[in-house]
Amino acid sequence: MGSVVEVNPLSRVEGHGSVKVYLEGGRAERVELCLTESPRLFEALLRGRSYAEVPEIVCRICSLCSTVHKVAALRAVEDAFKLTVSRTTQLTRELILHGGQLQSHALHLYCLLLPDLLEVKGVADLAREAPDLLKTGLKLKQVGNLIQEELGGRLIHPVNITLGGLGRRTSRDTLQRLADGIEEILPSCLQALQLFRRSLPFPPLPTPHYLALATAPHSFTGEEFQLDALPGMPVSRYREVVSEWTVPHSHAKSARVAGMVPTVGALARLNLSQAALPGEEPLREALVEVQGQDIRANALAQAIELCRSALAARLLVEELLEHDPADTGRPPHLTPAAGSGTAAYEAPRGVLIHSYSFDASGSCTAADVITPTSLNHLALEENLWALAQALDGSEPALLTGSLERLVRCFDPCISCAVHLVQL
Amino acid sequence: MNKPSLAIAGLTACSGCQLTLLNCEGELQEILERFQVAYFPMGQSDPDRQARYDLALVEGAVSTPGDLATLFHFRNASRLLVAFGTCALFGGIAAQHNRTTPRPKLLEAVYGNGESRPESFPPAPFKNFVSVDAGITGCPPEKGELLQLLGAVLAGTLPAFPHYPVCLECRSRETLCLLLERNQLCLGPVIQAGCNARCPATGIPCEGCRGPVAEANVAQELELLLERGFSREEIERRMSRFTVEWDYGQRR
Incomplete structure (x- = not known):
C-alpha cells in the first residue's frame, strides 16, 4: 500500500512550498515540488497601466530581488522606447545590483543555509550557538x-x-561611506570561501545544464544567453527557446530552454563566465573547485560571488567618485510610442527576463516575466527525485530532512516563481 | 521572566515585511534573544503550529482559502495579532484591480482556462475577517517602526505611530513640493507619514505605499490633481495601487 511523506512547509526559503514523496512498498515512486504561494497575478495587474507605473508595480513581485526586478523592468521599458541612459545612471544601477547580490547571498548563506552545516534549526539557534558567525554574516548583509x-x-x-x-x-560623502563599508567586509568575504566549501553529505547529484547571460565583468545584463557549450542565443528572441507550461500540483510554471532542463544561479554563472575582475587572485582556487559541479557547490559559488560583488562594488564606487559631476543622471523627457522591449538580468538566483508591449499612448498591452525559480523548477524536481532514489529505504525523517536541505541549495524564491506567463 | 513567544508568518505577499525583520542586522541578534521564536518558517525550521503566541506578526493580503485558515489560526492562537505591512492593512499591490476587474478574468489571463488554476478570491485586508491589535504600515515597512513595536511589546504596551500625512514630514525636511511646485501626481497629502518622506526627498512623488492617513481630505487632493490636468481615471488608478477602499468624496 502506498504512502506519502511530506515536507510542509518548506522552511528557510522565501515563500510557501512543500515537497511530497510518494512511496510504494517503502520505495520512492515519485517526487512532487509544490510551490503553493498564493498567486498575485502581476502580469494581469499590469495590463492597462502606463509605462511609467510598470516598474514601480512589478518590483513588488519579490522583496529579496526587488532591486533587480526594478532595474530589469526599467531596462525593458527603455528598450521599448529606444531610450539610453547616462554613464552615472549605468554605474549607479550596477552598484545597487551588487548591493542586492551581497545582501541576498549573505542572507541565504548565513541565515538560511549555515544552520544546515552546523546542524541547528535556524537563525534563532544561530544567535545562541554561533553568535559570532551570525554577526559576521549580518555585517556582510x-x-x-x-x-x-x-x-x-x-x-x-x-x-x-x-x-x-x-x-x-x-553624494560624494555617501559614496565614501560605502567605500569604507566595503573595505571593512572584504576579509569576511574571503573567510566565507572557507566556511561554505563544506558540502552537504549527499550522494552525487545530476550534472546540471548551466544557463546564464553572457555579461561583461561586474555587469548583470547581457544580450545573449549561454546554455552549456551551445552557441549564444539572443535575449530578444527568448520566446523561441524558452518553453513553459502549467503543472497541476504547483502554482508556478515549469520551463525548458532549447529543450533542456536548465540550472540558473551562482553556480551556472561561474561555470559559464570566464571574465575576471582585478584583485580576485584569492578566488582562483575556489573558482576551479566549482567547475563542472552539481548543485551542492552552489553555496561555494555564492561565497565566490560575495567576494566578487565586494570587489566590483569597490571599483564602481571609485568610478562614480571620479565620474563627470555634470552627469547628474536626470531622466530625459520621454514621449511614449507603440513598441515592445525586453531585458534580461542576472538576479542573485539566476536569469530573469522582463518583456513588455505598449500601445501608442504608452499603456501596457502585454507583460511577460520569467523568473529564476521557474527556470530552476524542473532541475530542482530532478535533483529531488535523484536524491529520493539514492536514499531509498531511509527513515522518513532523514529523507525529508535531506530533501529540504537540497531545496535550500537552490536558494529558491517562491513568491517570484508564481507568476510568469504571457498575457 | 518568561520570554514572549513570537510568530512571524506570511499570506499573499512578497515576503518583504518578514525580510524587514531580517534586515534589522544591528538588532536581529538581540531580538532573537529577547523573544522565543516559536513560528518563523522563513528563518527557522520546525515551526510550532500548536503553540500559543504572545505576538504574531503576519504579512500579506488574504486571497485564498488557505490564507484565511492561516489568519484564523493566528488570531485564535495569539494574544496580539499585528497586521504587518500594507497588504495586511489595506489589501496592497495585489488588490489594486478589485474594483475594476473580476477575479476570474485576472486568473484566466495568467493561468488560462486549464485545470491548474489556483483557488483565489479578491485580495483583502485582515480587518475584513478578524480584529487586529496593531498594524505596521508600509510597502516595505520602516525598520524603525518594527523595532518600536517589538520594544513596546517587551515593555508590555503598544507603540503610538504618527497620525499625520507625509506632507508634514516632507515640509519639515524642507523638500521641494512636487505637487504644488512641480505639478506631479504626489499622494503625500492623504498618505500616512512615518517614512520621513523618503520618496519626495529623492525627487520621486509619493506613490501611497503607506495607505490612507486618518481623516484624509481625499476630495481636496482630487481637486488639486484635477486642477493640474490629471484625469479622474489616472488619479483613481494611481491611488488604488495600494488601497482600493478610498472614499473620493471624503472631506474632513
Whole structure:
C-alpha cells in the first residue's frame, strides 16, 4: 500500500512550498515540488497601466530581488522606447545590483543555509550557538543593504532608480561611506570561501545544464544567453527557446530552454563566465573547485560571488567618485510610442527576463516575466527525485530532512516563481 | 521572566515585511534573544503550529482559502495579532484591480482556462475577517517602526505611530513640493507619514505605499490633481495601487 511523506512547509526559503514523496512498498515512486504561494497575478495587474507605473508595480513581485526586478523592468521599458541612459545612471544601477547580490547571498548563506552545516534549526539557534558567525554574516548583509538603501532611497522596492535616470545622484560623502563599508567586509568575504566549501553529505547529484547571460565583468545584463557549450542565443528572441507550461500540483510554471532542463544561479554563472575582475587572485582556487559541479557547490559559488560583488562594488564606487559631476543622471523627457522591449538580468538566483508591449499612448498591452525559480523548477524536481532514489529505504525523517536541505541549495524564491506567463 | 513567544508568518505577499525583520542586522541578534521564536518558517525550521503566541506578526493580503485558515489560526492562537505591512492593512499591490476587474478574468489571463488554476478570491485586508491589535504600515515597512513595536511589546504596551500625512514630514525636511511646485501626481497629502518622506526627498512623488492617513481630505487632493490636468481615471488608478477602499468624496 502506498504512502506519502511530506515536507510542509518548506522552511528557510522565501515563500510557501512543500515537497511530497510518494512511496510504494517503502520505495520512492515519485517526487512532487509544490510551490503553493498564493498567486498575485502581476502580469494581469499590469495590463492597462502606463509605462511609467510598470516598474514601480512589478518590483513588488519579490522583496529579496526587488532591486533587480526594478532595474530589469526599467531596462525593458527603455528598450521599448529606444531610450539610453547616462554613464552615472549605468554605474549607479550596477552598484545597487551588487548591493542586492551581497545582501541576498549573505542572507541565504548565513541565515538560511549555515544552520544546515552546523546542524541547528535556524537563525534563532544561530544567535545562541554561533553568535559570532551570525554577526559576521549580518555585517556582510548590512553593507549590501547600505548600498541598496543609499542608492535606492529605500531598502526594499527602491525608488531613486527611475525610468531613464535617477531621482538624485549619490553624494560624494555617501559614496565614501560605502567605500569604507566595503573595505571593512572584504576579509569576511574571503573567510566565507572557507566556511561554505563544506558540502552537504549527499550522494552525487545530476550534472546540471548551466544557463546564464553572457555579461561583461561586474555587469548583470547581457544580450545573449549561454546554455552549456551551445552557441549564444539572443535575449530578444527568448520566446523561441524558452518553453513553459502549467503543472497541476504547483502554482508556478515549469520551463525548458532549447529543450533542456536548465540550472540558473551562482553556480551556472561561474561555470559559464570566464571574465575576471582585478584583485580576485584569492578566488582562483575556489573558482576551479566549482567547475563542472552539481548543485551542492552552489553555496561555494555564492561565497565566490560575495567576494566578487565586494570587489566590483569597490571599483564602481571609485568610478562614480571620479565620474563627470555634470552627469547628474536626470531622466530625459520621454514621449511614449507603440513598441515592445525586453531585458534580461542576472538576479542573485539566476536569469530573469522582463518583456513588455505598449500601445501608442504608452499603456501596457502585454507583460511577460520569467523568473529564476521557474527556470530552476524542473532541475530542482530532478535533483529531488535523484536524491529520493539514492536514499531509498531511509527513515522518513532523514529523507525529508535531506530533501529540504537540497531545496535550500537552490536558494529558491517562491513568491517570484508564481507568476510568469504571457498575457 | 518568561520570554514572549513570537510568530512571524506570511499570506499573499512578497515576503518583504518578514525580510524587514531580517534586515534589522544591528538588532536581529538581540531580538532573537529577547523573544522565543516559536513560528518563523522563513528563518527557522520546525515551526510550532500548536503553540500559543504572545505576538504574531503576519504579512500579506488574504486571497485564498488557505490564507484565511492561516489568519484564523493566528488570531485564535495569539494574544496580539499585528497586521504587518500594507497588504495586511489595506489589501496592497495585489488588490489594486478589485474594483475594476473580476477575479476570474485576472486568473484566466495568467493561468488560462486549464485545470491548474489556483483557488483565489479578491485580495483583502485582515480587518475584513478578524480584529487586529496593531498594524505596521508600509510597502516595505520602516525598520524603525518594527523595532518600536517589538520594544513596546517587551515593555508590555503598544507603540503610538504618527497620525499625520507625509506632507508634514516632507515640509519639515524642507523638500521641494512636487505637487504644488512641480505639478506631479504626489499622494503625500492623504498618505500616512512615518517614512520621513523618503520618496519626495529623492525627487520621486509619493506613490501611497503607506495607505490612507486618518481623516484624509481625499476630495481636496482630487481637486488639486484635477486642477493640474490629471484625469479622474489616472488619479483613481494611481491611488488604488495600494488601497482600493478610498472614499473620493471624503472631506474632513
